[in-house]
Amino acid sequence: MNYEEIMKLALERGFYFQSCEIYPDAPAGFWEYGPTGVSFKNKFVELWRREMIRRDGMLELDGSQIMSKSVFEASGHLSSFADPITKCKKCNSVYRADKLISEAANVIVPESAPLEDFDRAIEEHSIVCPKDKGQLEKVKKFNMMFRVGIGPLDEPAYLRPETCQSLFVDFPRVFKVMRGKLPVGFAQYGKSFRNEISPRQSLIRMREFYQAEIEVFCNPSKLNELERFKEIEQTRINVMLGDDEQPKWMTCKEAVESGAIPNKLVAYYLGLLVEFYEKTGIDVKRHRFRKLGAKEKAFYASVAFDFEVETSLGWLELVACNYRSDYDLTSHAKLSKANFEVMDGEEKVLPHVFELSMGVDRSLYTILDHSLRDDKPNERVVLSVKPYLAPVQVGVLPLMKKDGLYEKADEIFATLKRRYDAFFDVSGAIGRRYRRLDEVGAPFAITIDYQTLQDGTVTLRERDEMKQERIKISDIESRISKLLAYP
Amino acid sequence: MNYEEIMKLALERGFYFQSCEIYPDAPAGFWEYGPTGVSFKNKFVELWRREMIRRDGMLELDGSQIMSKSVFEASGHLSSFADPITKCKKCNSVYRADKLISEAANVIVPESAPLEDFDRAIEEHSIVCPKDKGQLEKVKKFNMMFRVGIGPLDEPAYLRPETCQSLFVDFPRVFKVMRGKLPVGFAQYGKSFRNEISPRQSLIRMREFYQAEIEVFCNPSKLNELERFKEIEQTRINVMLGDDEQPKWMTCKEAVESGAIPNKLVAYYLGLLVEFYEKTGIDVKRHRFRKLGAKEKAFYASVAFDFEVETSLGWLELVACNYRSDYDLTSHAKLSKANFEVMDGEEKVLPHVFELSMGVDRSLYTILDHSLRDDKPNERVVLSVKPYLAPVQVGVLPLMKKDGLYEKADEIFATLKRRYDAFFDVSGAIGRRYRRLDEVGAPFAITIDYQTLQDGTVTLRERDEMKQERIKISDIESRISKLLAYP
Numbered sequence: 024m025n026y027e028e029i030m031k032l033a034l035e036r037g038f039y040f041q042s043c044e045i046y047p048d049a050p051a052g053f054w055e056y057g058p059t060g061v062s063f064k065n066k067f068v069e070l071w072r073r074e075m076i077r078r079d080g081m082l083e084l085d086g087s088q089i090m091s092k093s094v095f096e097a098s099g100h101l102s103s104f105a106d107p108i109t110k111c112k113k114c115n116s117v118y119r120a121d122k123l124i125s126e127a128a129n130v131i132v133p134e135s136a137p138l139e140d141f142d143r144a145i146e147e148h149s150i151v152c153p154k155d156k157g158q159l160e161k162v163k164k165f166n167m168m169f170r171v172g173i174g175p176l177d178e179p180a181y182l183r184p185e186t187c188q189s190l191f192v193d194f195p196r197v198f199k200v201m202r203g204k205l206p207v208g209f210a211q212y213g214k215s216f217r218n219e220i221s222p223r224q225s226l227i228r229m230r231e232f233y234q235a236e237i238e239v240f241c242n243p244s245k246l247n248e249l250e251r252f253k254e255i256e257q258t259r260i261n262v263m264l265g266d267d268e269q270p271k272w273m274t275c276k277e278a279v280e281s282g283a284i285p286n287k288l289v290a291y292y293l294g295l296l297v298e299f300y301e302k303t304g305i306d307v308k309r310h311r312f313r314k315l316g317a318k319e320k321a322f323y324a325s326v327a328f329d330f331e332v333e334t335s336l337g338w339l340e341l342v343a344c345n346y347r348s349d350y351d352l353t354s355h356a357k358l359s360k361a362n363f364e365v366m367d368g369e370e371k372v373l374p375h376v377f378e379l380s381m382g383v384d385r386s387l388y389t390i391l392d393h394s395l396r397d398d399k400p401n402e403r404v405v406l407s408v409k410p411y412l413a414p415v416q417v418g419v420l421p422l423m424k425k426d427g428l429y430e431k432a433d434e435i436f437a438t439l440k441r442r443y444d445a446f447f448d449v450s451g452a453i454g455r456r457y458r459r460l461d462e463v464g465a466p467f468a469i470t471i472d473y474q475t476l477q478d479g480t481v482t483l484r485e486r487d488e489m490k491q492e493r494i495k496i497s498d499i500e501s502r503i504s505k506l507l508a509y510p
Numbered sequence: 511m512n513y514e515e516i517m518k519l520a521l522e523r524g525f526y527f528q529s530c531e532i533y534p535d536a537p538a539g540f541w542e543y544g545p546t547g548v549s550f551k552n553k554f555v556e557l558w559r560r561e562m563i564r565r566d567g568m569l570e571l572d573g574s575q576i577m578s579k580s581v582f583e584a585s586g587h588l589s590s591f592a593d594p595i596t597k598c599k600k601c602n603s604v605y606r607a608d609k610l611i612s613e614a615a616n617v618i619v620p621e622s623a624p625l626e627d628f629d630r631a632i633e634e635h636s637i638v639c640p641k642d643k644g645q646l647e648k649v650k651k652f653n654m655m656f657r658v659g660i661g662p663l664d665e666p667a668y669l670r671p672e673t674c675q676s677l678f679v680d681f682p683r684v685f686k687v688m689r690g691k692l693p694v695g696f697a698q699y700g701k702s703f704r705n706e707i708s709p710r711q712s713l714i715r716m717r718e719f720y721q722a723e724i725e726v727f728c729n730p731s732k733l734n735e736l737e738r739f740k741e742i743e744q745t746r747i748n749v750m751l752g753d754d755e756q757p758k759w760m761t762c763k764e765a766v767e768s769g770a771i772p773n774k775l776v777a778y779y780l781g782l783l784v785e786f787y788e789k790t791g792i793d794v795k796r797h798r799f800r801k802l803g804a805k806e807k808a809f810y811a812s813v814a815f816d817f818e819v820e821t822s823l824g825w826l827e828l829v830a831c832n833y834r835s836d837y838d839l840t841s842h843a844k845l846s847k848a849n850f851e852v853m854d855g856e857e858k859v860l861p862h863v864f865e866l867s868m869g870v871d872r873s874l875y876t877i878l879d880h881s882l883r884d885d886k887p888n889e890r891v892v893l894s895v896k897p898y899l900a901p902v903q904v905g906v907l908p909l910m911k912k913d914g915l916y917e918k919a920d921e922i923f924a925t926l927k928r929r930y931d932a933f934f935d936v937s938g939a940i941g942r943r944y945r946r947l948d949e950v951g952a953p954f955a956i957t958i959d960y961q962t963l964q965d966g967t968v969t970l971r972e973r974d975e976m977k978q979e980r981i982k983i984s985d986i987e988s989r990i991s992k993l994l995a996y997p
Contacts, residue, residue, distance in 0.1 A: 034683075037688050043581055050661070055571060078928055082545040086529060087529035091529075093536075170658070173537040175604040197544055359532040
């Protein structure tokens with residue numbers, strides 16, 4: 024199903040919707056998760072913890088979102104995290120200069136070009152405001168970080184534009200007190216903030232968004248010595264080595280041997296990532312690791328792959344995988360004078376960093392995109408998510424309100440509600456109630472009917488095939504627990 | 511144990527530490543959770559979801575932290591969320607005027623007094639800067655919200671100073687699409703931001719902090735018609751009706767009958783709260799609901815109780831319980847023109863709001879305060895948290911590195927690590943490893959020794975009593991699962 028249909032589901036079933044929507048000054052690029060969305064997101068994050076963090080023995084942090092100016096001086100964001108923009112002198116509309124030039128004159132001025140290049144292109148091609156043909160102001164840099172002023176003296180600090188900076192800055196303490204051993208992943212799930220000029224497409228490009236970032240600290244001389252590589256060596260990944268090349272399926276082992284992936288450490292984490300996404304229910308047959316060319320990759324990355332998945336919006340980047348070498352630790356060590364070197368056995372080493380920077384909101388969108396289907400023969404829309412990711416895990420439905428069915432259902436509901444995301448629904452015909460549960464992906468429903476009062480059994484109805492069977496009330500909890508289990 | 515000892519544990523065992531600590535410009539009032547702290551906090555939040563949200567059928571949202579200016583116009587924060595401050599003309603030190611006056615001259619000028627009153631008091635009592643006796647500037651209001659500028663035009667928006675505003679603003683949509691029925695709790699766990707003039711005491715007063723807020727929307731004419739009141743009517747709470755009065759223990763039923771608590775709805779949620787905190791392991795014998803006088807309570811609250819707990823820092827407010835009546839919905843309805851009225855049966859009603867505003871960081875601190883003990887006879891420090899809240903749930907310890915014990919332990923660890931917060935520890939004498947686990951509250955440890963290789967049994971060591979027993983490897987998972995279960 025397409026973007027509009029997913030948006031309709033999101034709005035009408037409590038997945039997500041625009042922030043401050045009742046006010047006309049609601050800024051664009053801010054979204055809220057409703058009750059269904061919160062439950063869905065929590066389960067996604069728990070799966071990430073299970074299959075990435077705990078599986079690999081990573082250390083998860085939760086740092087401040089407001090960070091000191093020095094952090095972004097060292098990281099390069101204060102000087103480099105900026106877009107070239109221009110403004111219409113008549114209507115004040117603001118445009119990204121590179122995009123406007125490319126759209127108006129089909130000329131490419133790279134994002135990072137000197138400002139004069141943009142001005143020259145605008146003049147040469149007589150580019151004006153697309154809205155009212157007004158003249159454009161000189162191009163300037165617009166930094167995408169949000170500044171905040173601390174205390175009455177308004178000292179400058181910034182909302183982090185990526186979660187990873189705490190992982191770098193906190194490395195010396197955390198590695199020490201947690202008695203770390205290289206290679207070790209540091210991870211963080213949380214909000215990041217970017218003052219985008221044109222936020223768009225709901226969860227796809229927001230100004231405030233969730234990241235789940237992993238920074239693997241490693242000894243650069245031991246990138247091919249990784250015992251646990253064997254866990255994923257047969258895992259198949261789809262590697263695209265250049266924008267003009269066809270992606271190729273290969274095992275992680277083949278990827279390293281053929282040189283497609285530079286070393287075992289990188290290949291191991293790419294394999295882990297694919298195994299994780301497979302468990303989210305995303306169709307991993309539609310993924311690719313696209314290697315970025317010199318122009319496209321971030322300035323700090325020596326090798327970079329984007330993990331992309333095909334959706335109804337085209338290929339979406341879900342995870343940026345960057346080998347950042349010692350860029351970050353060197354910069355922070357230099358400015359802070361803190362010591363980032365650690366012992367690896369007998370060797371003193373300044374760790375290198377391999378990063379997996381995941382967009383959580385986009386990942387959730389992609390799961391919806393791959394899971395929502397229009398089941399026309401049965402006149403229903405079904406969200407076929409994995410049971411362990413389902414926002415509602417079980418519906419509890421009394422067939423009728425009367426004759427003690429409501430009370431019996433409520434009694435069963437009470438035994439389930441603390442542990443499971445259970446939903447009690449009594450209003451409307453039973454078929455309509457099943458369809459509502461299907462739309463929020465509830466994998467099971469329990470119906471309490473007249474037979475329940477006689478023999479203590481209920482109907483267990485399954486979402487995808489709509490199979491029904493009768494089970495004993497005393498078996499409900501163990502059955503559900505089994506059905507919701509991780510693979 | 512006292513604040514300093516808890517801080518030592520926090521720093522040395524990865525619970526929490528100051529943000530950006532490697533930089534001299536790290537702003538005060540920002541803290542990070544380390545790996546142990548993240549795990550602990552996640553379990554606390556899960557317990558909150560279990561015992562408050564799911565138990566009561568509340569709707570949880572996750573909204574934007576940056577919100578539009580209108581929201582805070584309507585909420586009153588733009589005009590009223592401000593402290594009176596004054597600055598030394600010589601050294602630029604900034605003080606809260608009311609605090610400075612009270613400390614220097616023992617005179618009370620209420621926080622909300624007109625600015626002239628502060629200036630007059632400063633003049634009358636010849637109050638100067640405590641640091642260098644410099645003259646003080648005229649008192650002005652300092653708004654504690656952090657402003658952020660959106661987009662290249664720098665349109666004003668604010669970091670939310672409380673999570674509850676999304677719950678109000680989103681009420682019309684969420685109540686409708688989730689087919690809400692009064693009374694219904696809306697809840698949110700997330701960050702809030704306050705530009706405090708004097709942040710202090712680590713997790714106690716921060717500029718960026720976690721709240722878990724609940725807003726119960728209810729029909730004001732039905733506050734004593736609450737079927738589920740019976741679930742808590744025998745729960746005992748400790749109510750303190752005035753600052754000069756002794757707190758009194760009573761059941762929730764007695765509290766309503768005696769008029770100590772104004773109605774069943776309020777009493778029900780206070781009871782729920784005490785039951786929740788009891789399960790966190792906080793000693794609820796040391797709690798009180800302190801009723802706030804007219805001067806102390808927030809301007810929107812018609813009745814207000816602070817849930818306070820006695821700690822080594824004195825009485826700490828963990829939850830503010832405010833009956834906000836229709837203050838919020840009326841204000842937002844007026845400014846936004848959105849309709850906040852809903853149907854309650856046949857009656858059209860503008861809901862009233864009862865709020866439970868929980869400080870998460872302070873709650874975590876209080877659990878540590880009540881759980882950490884110096885077990886001198888055994889030369890150890892033990893964090894006796896409830897097993898289901900333990901940051902590390904099980905330690906896996908090979909007695910020696912050699913003779914296949916490491917490999918056997920690693921094999922057992924692999925079966926546990928995805929599901930549990932398991933910690934594999936091989937370094938140091940076994941007694942030292944037990945003590946390290948005790949400090950992070952791991953309720954159990956499994957030791958693999960020579961006997962394991964012979965008969966497939968391991969030692970299960972319990973934290974509090976240090977009891978040891980031998981169990982079969984095949985029984986480990988079911989035993990742990992049972993030992994970690996919620997009550």
